[in-house]
Amino acid sequence: MTTMPSFEYEALDSGGRSKKGVVNADNPRLARQELRRLSLTPVSISAPREAQGGGPGAKAPARLNPNDLVIMTRQLSVLVGAATPLEEALNAVALQTEKPGVRKRMLGVRERVLEGWRFGDALAEDKKSFPDLYRAVVAAGEQSGDLAGVLDRLATMLEKNRSMMNKAVASLIYPAALALVAAGVVTALMVGVVPKIVEQFQTFDAELPFVTRLVIGVSGFLANYGLLLLASVAVGGAVFWRAMKAPAFKMSFDAWALTIPVLGKLLRGLDGARFARTLATLFAGGAPLLDSLRGASRTVGNAHMREKLETVIGQVREGASMAASLKRAGVLPPMMTHMVAAGERAGAVPLMLDKAAAQLEEEFDTASTVALRLLEPMIIVGMGGVVMLIVVAIMLPILRLNSLASG
Template sequence: MPAFAYKALDSRGKNKNGVLEGDTPRQIRQQLREKSLIPVEVNQVAQEKTQSAKPKLFSSRSTKISVADLSLLTRQLATLIESALPIEEALLAVAEQCEKPKHKNMMMAVRSRVVEGHPLAKAMSDFPRVFDTLYRAMVSAGERSGHLDTVLSRLADYTEKRHRTSGQISQALIYPIVMLLVAVSVVILLLTAVVPKIVGQFDTMGQELPLATRILIGISDFLQNYGIIAGILIAILILLTNRVLQIPRIELAWHKRLLFLPVIGKLARGTNTARFAQTLSILSASAVPLLESMRIAGNVLENKHLQNLVAEAAIKVKEGSSFRAALENTKVFPPMMMHMIASGERSGELQQMLARAADNQERELESTISIALKIFEPMLIVTMAAIVLFIVMAILMPILALNNSVGL
């Protein structure tokens, strides 16, 4: 039975929004009248295009929720299905617990598709920005194997871990970003407000200023006269660069180069290989075939060049190559991960070894990020100290020269 999102007015003229199930919009309007509500607008949930020119109440393509909310929904659904509750009833219970209207509408739409006889994975495909390819593939595997509750529990663990990891990275980046912003602000303030007042006194000296002082005065004058224009131009340059990097050919070349840059390349490889190992591990544990798992795990990678390498590795596996040999030819994945995969293939415990490889890659990524931040912080402090020292010396040098000339 389809779900419909409605707008209505109560007896006091106040707006009421919600979702009801019915066969037609006319039936929904009748239900609203029976509740003493005046229907204003009724649209089917998850409907992409309406026949009228009126704006949609709800669009499945525009729906997007946070990782934390998705984790909560998945955990609730897994718990209810583990309790032997039918899927449609579990979806209804989850929808009723949703505090945000969009989330409630989404779950009601998924439920309506399930009630119509569609598989849960198919019903979730109406919301690709919420339930991605990985999510739907695992749900489909769980439905086929009859272990949907176990698969959903793994999915909940995966989304919670992803949310926790992204939170840790964000927290770790807050301090250096704040330091960088403060440092740049202090330098700009010195050059535009403090330095001009001091160096203005040098005009009466009647002698040639040292090179460092002239450079400092030039930078200060430039920022005062053209600072805003320079900032706008830099912003435009960043936007143009971002646009250019979206061109497929250029984006692919940039992503390939990115993997082998100092420090940044190690972070990029660590992030992508950790995500690949995590995704492959959870898909393998959910009984998704290896080739399908490789395809899905490759698609969730951020680096386009690495996506192509994984796709080529999948072709080699299909042609009969071992999983380890196919990945090793990419020359991107770390040796430890290759050894663990090889061990899993020989022993027949590839699923367990993939899980260990995923944990190992997560630890390596956290260590790499920690080291990178520890390198960045002292480098920023040293750079700031050098800039401040240059400003101070550029100001003191003509003063010292004047004192020496007076002393003579």
């Protein structure tokens, strides 16, 4: 089916006010006629979308990044919630964005909607920009007749998930940078400073102290095999990265990661919050419970947790309660299973899932902040200890020389 070209226009209404929008027509002349039929005076009309890069050999516009998707969803939820027709809301969002690629994708979705496509089906033409979970939530909202409410919940879910991931990454940046600087300082001392001082001890007839010999040995190893050690670390990292693509290895590693003190709790809380908020969004949007569980389990990054949660789907299908099934899975925080059970008794599962997600997010934020505050001084103390060891290793022979000279 051939799609009618779309033209971006700027026109004046009968009151002299400037209007911007998109009109579908076969050519610019017919586009102007359509604007005059709408009592608008054309000021400017752009080239059709195909002529701006949509031809067969042209590069497709870039996919929407997560930030663009969050902003677009929030804008749509506000506009649709204000009783704006969907095609007008899509047009407004497209014209507000400053990114040409995003604008073209939104106008493409709008064209499909104008042709009578369901919103979820129109989004399916761009699966890279709109993931399966996103389209499933939108489709559930359309079926339930509450697209505005579902878009609002979807925007909130995307914002919360994005915020959680940003906090997790931000929590690791400073300690990683601090550890890298500490390793660089210690390596520079071992390779650049210690060998020069060792030369002064070559004429020392007595046996050097153990600490001095230890530091000299480490310094010599780094000087002779430092590059080989660095290459080995790089190769080991590459092998580990490839191994993580193997399902069996990733499953074992993720299961082990959950047993690490502090880190395991953080990972469990992070994935638990994402699972709870996604499940609440899907279920409240009108999706069947089994489909909601299936979609929410896909958002869990830990392979071991995801496998356990997938067994919950089978148990719920056989008639078991969701709370009991989640408890038997044993991978989510106990607080969450208790709140789900309370929600099932009160008939308010989405509400309790939202509260559980908020609680887990707060716990993750607190725990990561505490862990970060503990990790920073540990790295500083560790670096200080190594520097002190080097200083002691240098000073002990010097003090012994002084004692022999004075004796």
